[in-house]
Amino acid sequence: MSQDEESTTATVRDAPTTTMGILRNVGPGMILAGSIVGSGELIATTRTGAEAHFDFLWLIIIGCIIKVFAQIELGRYAITNGKTTLAALNEVPGPRLSLPVGKRRATVNWILLYWFLMFLAILGQQGGIVGGVGQAMAISVPLTEEGKAYNEQVAQKIVRDVKKAESANASSEEKHALKAEIAQLEAELETQGSIPKANDDVYWSLILTLAAIFLLVWGKFSFIQRFSVFLVAAFTLITIANLFALQSYDKWSVTAEELRRGLSFGFPAAEEGSRNPLITALATFGIIGVGAAELLAYPYWCLEKGYGKYVGKRDDSDAWAHRAKGWMKVMHWDAWGAMVVYTFCTIAFYLLGAAVLGRSNLLPEGSEMIQTLSAMYQPVFGSFTQNLFLFGAFAVLFSTFYVAIAAQGRLAVDVAKVSGIAKLDETGRQQGLRWMGVVLPTLSVLCYVFFPKPVVLVLIAGTMQAIMLPLIGFAVLYFRYKKSDERLQPNKIWDFFLWLSFVGFLIVGIYQTYAKLFQ
Structure with missing residues (x-):
C-alpha cells in the first residue's frame, strides 16, 4: 500500500519510539524546506546580503529559528483536533464579514480576510519564482537569437563587475592584469551596444508552468515529499561546498571580523538614494525559514501524512493522550530537523550574497536576476559556474514553485469549505485540488508575463507575509491558552519562547506596516 493510501485509510496507532522509527515518519518539514529554499533563500536572502553585507546575519538566523515555535503550535492544534489551519484561524474571536456568494453566504473573520x-501576493511571488526558473532555462537553452545575444551581453557585464571587485583587493601586478581584462570587456560591451530585448524567459516560464500543472494534477504526498527532498538536498550541498571553498580565496573569503559584525545585532547604514537594507531584510524575514505561508501550510501536510488520523478523535482517555504525545514528539523531530536543514542553507546563501554580490555591488533584479546570482559561484567554479548554478537554480526554484502551489491549492480549496461557499467531501476536495493545480500556476505565471520583475514580486509577498506573522502569533497564543488540551500543554520555557516569537512577529509586522504607509 502506498503512503498516500495509508494516510487516507489509517486507523489510530501509537507513534514510533525508536529514532529510526521516528525518522521514517517525518516528512512534512522537508516539504516545507522544498518550498522555502527557493524564494526565501536563493532570491530574498542573497538580495539582503548584497544590500546589507554581513550586518544582518543575526536577523537572518533569528528569522529561521523563531517561527518554529508557532509552527509546532499550529501543528499541535491540527493533529489533536483534526482541524485545518484556516478552520482553526476562523475560530479566533474578532470582527467577521459575511457576504452572499451565489446561493450561499461566505463568513470569515478578520484573519482570513487578510x-x-x-x-493574492503569494501568487505573484510564485510568478516571480517560475520566472526565475524560466530565466535559468533561457540561459541554458535560449529559444531565439535575441535570447542568445542577451545572455552573452549580460554574462559579460557581470564578469566585468566581478573583475572590478577583485581588483579592489588585488596586488599591483594583479590589478594591472585585471584592468586590462576590464578594459577589454568594456570595449566589447560598448561595441555590442545596448542589451537586446528577449522574451525567452517568458516562453520558458509558460512551458515550465505546463509541466508543473501536470505534476500537480498527478502528484500526491509521497511524490511531493521525495521530489522536494532530492532537489533541495542537491543544491544545498553544492551551495555549502561553494561557501567553504570560497574561504581559500583571499579576495572573497568571509573573515572572522565580518562574522563577528554579522552576529553583533548591528544595523547597516542606509546609503543615500538607495533602498534601505532594513526594509529588504524585514521583507526577507517574512519568507525565510518558515514564512507565514509555510506556517499556515504545515498543518495540512501533517494531516496528509496521517498524524491526525493516527492520533484519532480527541477524547478524555489516557490512550488518546498517549498517542497524541507520541505523534507530537514525531512532529517536533520533523519541524526542528527541517529547521536545521534550511537554516544552514539560509546562512550559506546570505554569506555568499554578502561576500560576492555585496563586494561586487551586484543586485539581483529584473530579467538579469539569475545571471547576477550565478556570480556567487564564479570565484570557485569559474567557467563551470553557469551550468552548475543553472542546475541548482532550476532544482530549487522549480521545487519551490511546485511545492508552494501545491500548498496554496490546499488552502484555496479549504477556504471555500471553511467560509461556507462550498460543502466538500473528500471526493470534492480532491477534485478541487486538481482544479487548483491548473488555475493557480496559470495565474502565477501571468503575473510574471505582465510584470517580469521576480525580486519585486517576491519581496512584495515577503512584506505581506511579514505583516501576517503577528496575526498568526496572536492566533497561536489563543490556541495555546484557550483551546489546548491540558494533558498536552508545554512547559513554561516553551511558553516563554512562544511569547518571544510573538513579540518578534509583532515588531516586524508593525515596522513593515509603518514603512509601507509612511516611508
Missing part, C-alpha cells in the same frame, strides 16, 4: 490578500 490571509486572502496575502494569498
